[in-house]
Amino acid sequence: MKLSTKGQYGVRAMFDLAQHFGQGPVSLKMVAERQDISEHYLEQIIAGLRKAGLVNSIRGAQGGYILSKEPSAITVGDIIRVLEGPVAPVDCVNEELTERCARADQCITKMIWAKVRDSIEQVIDGITLADMVKEAEKMRFAEGNYMYHI
Amino acid sequence: MKLSTKGQYGVRAMFDLAQHFGQGPVSLKMVAERQDISEHYLEQIIAGLRKAGLVNSIRGAQGGYILSKEPSAITVGDIIRVLEGPVAPVDCVNEELTERCARADQCITKMIWAKVRDSIEQVIDGITLADMVKEAEKMRFAEGNYMYHI
DNA sequence: ATAAATCCTACTATTTTAATAGGATTTCTT
DNA sequence: AAGAAATCCTATTAAAATAGTAGGATTTAT
Incomplete structure (x- = not known):
């Protein structure tokens, strides 16, 4: 269940782009540094997100990546589905597979995995990048207050 | 997310045992046949469940396995935790790991994975083997009706 | 005695994961 | 025009996890 x-x-990279949304393209180098992720590996990851249309790229010096939509229009679910495939704990509840589970009629467990899938989707489809940015600002504020009072 | x-x-093996609860020990051979799972592989799986105390075994001819508790006292979550480890989409929300996520303070994504974990747990901890057996009986009844009307 | 079952350890092929390597191309800046 | 800073692209790889197999030792009902 990983x-x-x-x-x-x-998700962290997209969150980073969301935090800098409206400030022009952000280079992978910066994202990789801030998020402590291998730049080369991040390249592959963002390639998928670009092909899926979640980010736009600008090549050349001073280039980088920009979210293709407003942070409020991109959910965690959008990102995870691109990078991990459809959310389905087991294949017989994968809605993209047309072939049915061979033993569907006796597959009572299928209902359980469907419920798990639905509950995961409800969470990840309900959180946008804008929500994350807002939450991070709240946290930063709380942190600041705390420091001040020491 | 698999x-x-x-x-x-x-889960399917335990469900099978639940369906035959009260009828004496059930051999792996039967479970494997009915559930269409390699008997040898199932052996390894049930060994884990036995060590965790979810099933009791009876050795020798006419032996087999019996749930250690009533089907209503065993949840899907109990089974999954034994076989898959703690439910945690990523390690920094794994409550069994005492060491904290190195960048916890800026780890806004942590909250998301925690929410995902909680929603999964709510589903799998809320379904007992007894629920599954009951549901299967309902399905069988519906199926029978359907056949009758053809 | 035999057969039916659990128990146990080790091995293995395949796939997935998580990168790394090495360059080709594009574009801004000077 | 040159150089630097970026994206883009393909291939390779080490390690781990997955999904079993193999082969027997032990226990117990009949």
Whole structure:
């Protein structure tokens, strides 16, 4: 029941882009540094996100990446589906597979995995990059207050 | 975001035992046949469940496995945790790891994975083997009705 | 005695994961 | 025009996890 680093890194990278949305293109080098991720590996990850249309790229010096939509229009689910494939704990509840589970009629467990899938989707489709940025600002504020009072 | 076959098979095997609860020990051979799982592989899986105290075994001819508790006292979550480890999409929300995420203070994504984890747990800890057996009986009834009307 | 079962350790092929390597191309800046 | 800073692209690889297999030792009902 694990998310690979690809999904984790992807969400963190997109979050980073969201935090700098409206400030022009952000280079991978900066993202990789701030998020402590291998730049080369991040390249592959963001390539997927670009092909899926979640980010736009600008080549050449002073180039970089920009979210293709407003942070409020991109959810964590969008990112995870691109990098990890459809959310389905097991294949027989994968809605993209047309062939049915061979033993579907007796597959009572199928209902369970469907419920797990639905609950995961409800969470990740309900959180946008804008939500994350907002939350991070709240945290930073709380931190600042704390420091001040020491 | 996948569950390995170990977890899937384990739940199906336990479900099988639940369906025959009260009828004496059930051999792996029967479970493997009915659930269409390699008997040898199932052996390894059930060994984990036995060591965790979820099933009791009876050796020798006419032996087999019996749930250690009533089906209503065993949840899907119990089974999955034994076979797949703690439910945590990423390590920094794994409550069993005492060491904290190195960049926890800026780890806004941590909150997301925690929410995902919680929603998964709410589902799998809320379903008992007894629920599954009941549901399967309902399905069988519906199926029978359907056949009758053809 | 035999057969049916659990128990146990080790091995292995395949796939996935998580990168690394090495360059080709594009574009801004000077 | 040169150089630097970036994206883009393909291939390779080491390590781990996955999904089993193999082969027997032990226990117990019949």
